[in-house]
Amino acid sequence: MAVAATPDDCARPLYEHIKTFVRERVGDGTWPPGHRVPSENQLVARFSVSRMTAHRALRELQQEGVLARRPGVGTFVRAIPRKTSLIDIRNIAEEIAARGHRHSVAVCSKKTIPANQELAADFEVDLDSQLFHLVLVHRERADRHKGVPVQLEDRYVNPAVVPTFLQQDFRRTTPTAFLLAAVQPDELEHTVTAIAPSKEQQTLLEVGAREPCLLLRRRSWSKERIVTVAELVYPASRYSLYARHLHPSHRQQR
Amino acid sequence: MAVAATPDDCARPLYEHIKTFVRERVGDGTWPPGHRVPSENQLVARFSVSRMTAHRALRELQQEGVLARRPGVGTFVRAIPRKTSLIDIRNIAEEIAARGHRHSVAVCSKKTIPANQELAADFEVDLDSQLFHLVLVHRERADRHKGVPVQLEDRYVNPAVVPTFLQQDFRRTTPTAFLLAAVQPDELEHTVTAIAPSKEQQTLLEVGAREPCLLLRRRSWSKERIVTVAELVYPASRYSLYARHLHPSHRQQR
DNA sequence: AAGTGGTCTAGACCACCAG
DNA sequence: TGGTGGTCTAGACCACTTT
Numbered sequence: 137m138a139v140a141a142t143p144d145d146c147a148r149p150l151y152e153h154i155k156t157f158v159r160e161r162v163g164d165g166t167w168p169p170g171h172r173v174p175s176e177n178q179l180v181a182r183f184s185v186s187r188m189t190a191h192r193a194l195r196e197l198q199q200e201g202v203l204a205r206r207p208g209v210g211t212f213v214r215a216i217p218r219k220t221s222l223i224d225i226r227n228i229a230e231e232i233a234a235r236g237h238r239h240s241v242a243v244c245s246k247k248t249i250p251a252n253q254e255l256a257a258d259f260e261v262d263l264d265s266q267l268f269h270l271v272l273v274h275r276e277r278a279d280r281h282k283g284v285p286v287q288l289e290d291r292y293v294n295p296a297v298v299p300t301f302l303q304q305d306f307r308r309t310t311p312t313a314f315l316l317a318a319v320q321p322d323e324l325e326h327t328v329t330a331i332a333p334s335k336e337q338q339t340l341l342e343v344g345a346r347e348p349c350l351l352l353r354r355r356s357w358s359k360e361r362i363v364t365v366a367e368l369v370y371p372a373s374r375y376s377l378y379a380r381h382l383h384p385s386h387r388q389q390r
Numbered sequence: 391m392a393v394a395a396t397p398d399d400c401a402r403p404l405y406e407h408i409k410t411f412v413r414e415r416v417g418d419g420t421w422p423p424g425h426r427v428p429s430e431n432q433l434v435a436r437f438s439v440s441r442m443t444a445h446r447a448l449r450e451l452q453q454e455g456v457l458a459r460r461p462g463v464g465t466f467v468r469a470i471p472r473k474t475s476l477i478d479i480r481n482i483a484e485e486i487a488a489r490g491h492r493h494s495v496a497v498c499s500k501k502t503i504p505a506n507q508e509l510a511a512d513f514e515v516d517l518d519s520q521l522f523h524l525v526l527v528h529r530e531r532a533d534r535h536k537g538v539p540v541q542l543e544d545r546y547v548n549p550a551v552v553p554t555f556l557q558q559d560f561r562r563t564t565p566t567a568f569l570l571a572a573v574q575p576d577e578l579e580h581t582v583t584a585i586a587p588s589k590e591q592q593t594l595l596e597v598g599a600r601e602p603c604l605l606l607r608r609r610s611w612s613k614e615r616i617v618t619v620a621e622l623v624y625p626a627s628r629y630s631l632y633a634r635h636l637h638p639s640h641r642q643q644r
Numbered sequence: 645a646a647g648t649g650g651t652c653t654a655g656a657c658c659a660c661c662a663g
Numbered sequence: 664t665g666g667t668g669g670t671c672t673a674g675a676c677c678a679c680t681t682t
Contacts, residue, residue, distance in 0.1 A: 149650080150651080150652075175667065175668080176667080177666080186653045188671095191668080192651095195668095195669090205667090206660090206661090206668080207660055207667065207669065208662075209660085209668080210667065211668080327632050330585070330603055330604045330624075331626065348584035348602035348603070349602070375583075376581055377580075377582040378580070379580045403671090405670085429648065430649070431648085440673060442671070443671060443672080445650080459648090460648085460649080460679095461649045461678070461679055462648050462681075463649080463680060465649080
């Protein structure tokens with residue numbers, strides 16, 4: 137009974153409480169796909185809110201692809217893997233861990249550099265402003281072998297937004313994880329193209345000249361300022377990008 | 391004055407009326423980026439609805455990236471190209487037209503074929519079931535030159551869902567446009583990788599063996615049934631995929 | 645002080661689906 | 664017939680920004 141007051145009660149909207157309540161149970165498997173979640177009226181009683189508030193919580197979870205609702209029937213946990221990657225930023229370390237493999241990182245470069253013409257334009261700062269620059273190679277290994285490179289990360293970061301960036305130990309925390317924790321980006325831009333790897337990229341990724349690679353260029357903004365520009369190179373044989381999502385008219389499923 | 395009753399008044403929710411009203415003005419440029427849209431109270435008066443209804447309309451348009459809202463200030467038309475491609479299906483003909491160029495199509499193959507093992511699994515139908523198969527080359531040209539191939543489209547369609555598919559004239563309507571009109575997909579899956587083009591792809595796309603290509607594999611569902619599986623090959627030098635979007639906490643912008 | 649958006653309530657009516 | 668979700672109203676309080 138009781139209202140299951142989560143630790144983080146602090147001033148969050150009531151519908152967010154309900155969303156968290158549902159998401160936790162869906163996330164940890166307490167409510168498996170197909171499971172019927174409490175009706176609006178049951179949530180009204182359980183959380184002591186009005187029906188509009190409970191409705192909003194369930195409606196938003198439906199729009200996010202977590203739940204499927206059927207008028208006259210009920211609300212159910214959706215079966216399908218929800219939207220991923222390309223859309224959300226994904227942390228490569230967690231992804232690899234999710235596959236049951238080991239992730240490791242080699243730091244190739246980690247320094248402060250002056251902005252050249254192109255970078256100054258990207259970051260909307262003056263020429264020769266100081267920027268952080270980082271080059272990493274992410275490797276994935278299944279057992280006790282050395283593993284293979286799966287991503288080359290070439291990243292510039294705005295020191296004005298994240299002054300402590302270069303002090304991190306990137307063998308413990310990926311830049312993506314750190315940046316997401318440090319600044320919540322308001323906006324993301326992704327551009328994907330295919331490239332033939334350069335000599336240097338071939339060496340770092342341990343691929344041949346003929347193996348095509350995916351180049352994902354990501355820029356993120358916070359409060360109108362660019363936070364980071366990253367070029368992520370994936371050998372196509374070892375990685376592809378995936379997205380699955382609902383279409384505007386959300387509805388359906390079991 | 392009056393409620394600007396749109397032609398399609400038929401039983402649509404009131405908040406949808408308001409959303410349409412706003413979207414039309416944003417779409418046709420009547421309200422340019424940065425323009426301040428009517429406040430909730432003004433919409434309440436104009437549409438004779440309650441504030442909750444007006445609020446929901448504006449909130450959803452915010453979530454869709456059309457509007458930016460600032461508490462205490464107002465609601466404004468967003469400046470930035472909203473989420474595109476990779477997320478939404480995009481129609482290559484419209485895209486090319488939007489760049490002021492001409493789009494043309496060569497139909498390489500258009501027939502009914504029996505499902506092999508792989509296709510049967512994809513479509514969740516029996517082996518040797520009949521499927522529609524289509525191969526197109528999309529070209530883009532700037533002036534009166536012949537233009538260059540920008541996309542090779544290799545598509546299978548479920549006849550049970552779209553029986554009239556093969557009867558279309560794909561020089562007039564792209565498969566994407568037709569399919570979107572025929573069946574509203576509930577769900578989409580995109581997988582992106584990089585490939586070195588095969589001999590046949592090199593010929594059709596008029597690219598060299600060394601030019602990497604993007605391979606976008608798209609599957610769409612309607613009511614639990616697969617509608618179509620498409621493999622779209624883009625020469626990387628002529629095309630890249632782009633997405634820009636807001637992060638979960640939507641807020642900001644002028 | 646006035647206006648904005650953000651949230652919330654306690655009712656209500658409806659179409660739909662189940663038993 | 665009773666429960667479900669979908670919509671809607673007419674109030675309300677709040678934090679915030681602008682004037």
